[in-house]
Amino acid sequence: MIKIENAVKSFKGQKAIENLTLEISQGEIFGLLGANGAGKSTTINMLLGFLSPDSGVVQIDHKNCSKDSKEVRKHIGYIPENVNLYPYLSGIENLDYFSRLAGLKYAKSELKDFLSSCGLQEEAHKKKVSTYSKGMRQKVGIAIAYAKKAKVYLLDEPASGLDPMASNELSQLLKKLASEGAAIVMASHDIFRVREVCHRIGILKQGKLLKEINSEDVSANELETLYLDFMKN
């Protein structure tokens, strides 16, 4: 479903991604671990079609992400690190608005179900987003992606700002989406959450994919040790 082959991306001569090769199939959750500036967001942005690789291939469903970005984006659900929404609209209105942008029209009850299944309490649905905490906004952002029923989900630090319970709910949701056949890429710093949710994990450093690990093969503590070793060396 997702294919990245020898992708290179530089900014002002500085390589942000260097010969990155990755393949993620349907129903798979792939975690991208790395420090700030490792290239996680650049990878996500290339998949979103906002950045074009200098060389190499970046494809989703056999379509070039930068050339066919419009077509590719139709099948992507995206959750940014900071979900900013229209503060004067309620959570349900924001979800409705963003769904309509994607050409989807849901009944109110369906919208409520999406929000509830993403962990937003019902009493908050009709409140203006300006009264929401960061975590609540994040939940609406997740609901927006979920409601899109996409083939691919790209998550850039999705759990940032979520409380442990909401974070756990997100994990369950992602697993559910994967079980329904979606391919998911999750960029994160959270080693434990990545270990828990993802099937495979890639460690990125200075734009290079240093290691790919099956999460079943390592415990959380081992993964942390491995990660820190890579970062130090």
Added chain:
Amino acid sequence: MWSMIKNEWRLLIRNRVLLGVSVGFIGLLVLTIYLGNEESKEQSERYEKAKAHMCEQWESIKEMNPHGAAHYGTYVFKPNNSLSSLDEGVNNITGNVLRVEGHVQNEIVHSEASQSQVVSKFGKLKGSLILQYTVPLLLIFLAFQSISGEKQSGRLKLLLMQGTKPSKLIFSKALSVWLLGNLLLLITILAYALFIGSDMNSEIFTRTAFLALSYSLYYFVLTALTIYFSIRWSNSNVSLTTMLGIWIVWTIFLPNIIMSSVENWHKLPSREEFKTAMDDDRSQGLDGHNPEDERSKELEEQTLKKYGVDSVSQLPINFDGIVMQADEEYGNKVWDKHFGDLRKVLTKQKQSYQLGGIINPFISLQNMSMGFAGNDNLHHQEFLVQVEKYRRVFIKRLNDEHAYGGSKSGEWGWKADNAFFKSVEDFVYKPTPFAKVVSNYVMDLVLLLLWVLIACILLILGTKKMRVL
């Protein structure tokens, strides 16, 4: 505080966009003054040419009956004022040509605005256009996020933690933006002084200094108000939109609405009403051209008595000239009454409009700007009064020549010679000295100072109510 101002200026200079905009403004202002000065020169040339042409026409009269010459009359043109390149005021609207003749006080006609289709609703590219409409917007853009921006970025907390006093911070922010406004103002004035060169005199200097003062005060009000909203609103976009709203209401909405309302409160007569009323009053008086007129007969009796003769033909003078002058003097009373009433209404309108400065300092600024530039309606009326005074002296001179120049009553064919016509003085406009008119703008100045006070109070209140989060 000085170091904080210096720091603000450093930030302004280092921001390429702001620096570019400021340099652009300076260029535009200098260009404006240059173009205004070129126009002034061109207009003065045309004025001098027209004036000389009229003078030549008058002086080339070989011989003419003096009363015939009163009908022939002359024309006075409105001279250009070098301060027009700073603020043209009403000059584009008012006429340029005024006929000076016997029996009637004419109105000035043929305005520039009536000589072409509409070009600009806000007048020409004068210093005032830039200084009144665009520089304030620049100041708003520079000031609107001075506090809210610091708050949004979290720097405000840091600054206060470092021991900076809120009042010092706020006033230095306000002063740094205000000083930029003053710098633009100074450049405008210097460019103006440079272009007019040796024409600069103490009168122009005083007027320019007061003009600059009025702008400077207005800029302070606007800057302080923007900073106040920047303190009050946590979101800098809200402070920007609030100030843009104020700019629109102050500069575009209110001047129009208040001026129109003022004209409704103190109504001017229609031209037809004005003319009919004057004609009616005029017809009550003596008709110099009608020997059957009863008042003429009364005057005849008085004159005969004065000279101790029985008939007009025995008079050593030309009685027709006496009648014409009496006719003129009666007419003058009528003109004084009606034109005087008109001026009274205009004065009331002006005074009421000046009160608009209570809710809109822009009105005070506009009034002072065109007033100090010598191009407001008060100065225009003053010009018209001077022309009318001249007309009276001019016509009296002709009537006196008719009466006492050597002809006898009924000798309409008698003509004064060229030497006489050459001896009639030409109209010389004496621009109203600033000291004489400054009292008219005291209200504007006081109101603007009051706004400065309000702005200071708001800044102090803002200091007290400033929230870090």
Added chain:
Amino acid sequence: MKYRDLFLYEWKHFIRSPFKIIALVLFVVAGVYGLNKGASLHEQHEREIEKIEKRASEDRQKVIDDYFITGELNPEDRPWIDYGTPFWSIWFSYVHHFKNPSPAMVYSIGQSEQFGFYKRVTFWASPYDADLAEEIANPERLQTGTLDFSFTILFLLPLVLLVLLYNLKSWESEQGFMQLILVQMPSKNIWLASRVSFYIFLLVATILALLLVGTALTPVFEHSPEAFTQMLFFCIAYLLFWAALYFIFLSGSKTVLGNTLKMSTAYLLFAFIIPASVHQVLSTQYPPNMMTDFIDVRDRQQELYNQPDSLFQAKLNELYPEILVSSVYKDSTKRGAARNRSAASLVNELKKSSLLLIEEEFEKKNAFIEGTFWFSPVSYFQNRFNTISGTHFDDYQTYRNDVQTLIDKQIRTMVLDTWNNKKIDRSGYEKYIQELEKL
């Protein structure tokens, strides 16, 4: 479907923005105020014309009652007057020519405050006489300008549009969720255009409503229905011009401040700086005409009077060849008086020739202004609105030309009837009035 939803959803964005609502309400208030201003000026002009017509009619009736009915054609106090002659009969015909205000004045008062709209036509008159001057008004008010409907459209509409659009896309970019939007809806421009089109629609509806309010104030539909459609067309074209301009800024902008700065600069540039610069350059190239050519007519008039009778007569004959076959011309003893009466015709020709030069300069000025319309759209639309409402310079020029036509006609009638020694009675006087008022 999605675009329609987007368009409709914009309503929610709009009603949750108090500042935008206030701006629109203020715009509507200004529009209604402006329409009232236009309507009141229209009414004022109509009232004034009615008053002058009434007065003229009373004056004529007085002439009929006092002189034609009594048969006393020479007033006692002014024995030189003879109502039975074409000269005096026409002089006292009190013919006026009016520039009747178009009901479309409700939309734009244009240059109506710079020109007169009524003129007594006599054979000594000229369309540049002082009595054809504008109505008495406070020059400072004229300078400030009147907030009429066209002012609302020309200067407040771009501002209201600015307020409605200033944060579209730039706010989303600033807040960092533009990417989310683009993932949901791949075309940024369609998303933006759908949103902008909502505001365009909102403003078109508002303008249409305001134009309809105008029709309730003056009989626009009855007298000039095309003015309504033209006004609507040009208002929409003007709105689209600004919307397109702002759209370009919005499309490329990333911050609200940057965007507002660009939009405000464009507003200042197009509404203030460009028209003012054109005005400034125009004024430097063509300073106000001091009308000296027109003034010089008085000297040329004097020269004309000083000419020998034969030359004077020859000029008259050239102007009106019909004189040669007239009864008075055949009687050399009567020629002198008729010649004197006909002097106005030659003076009129002098005035016309002097005005040619002046009007040529006006035409040059106008051509210069029209040459700047491609980069000064506000001036273009301003003059279009004035044309629609019949308050453009050209409308007043046409009016002046009509006045001149009537002067020519009056002079011609007076001269030929004088040379044909026509005697005027009441019906002749009434016929003069009827004929000389017609163009």
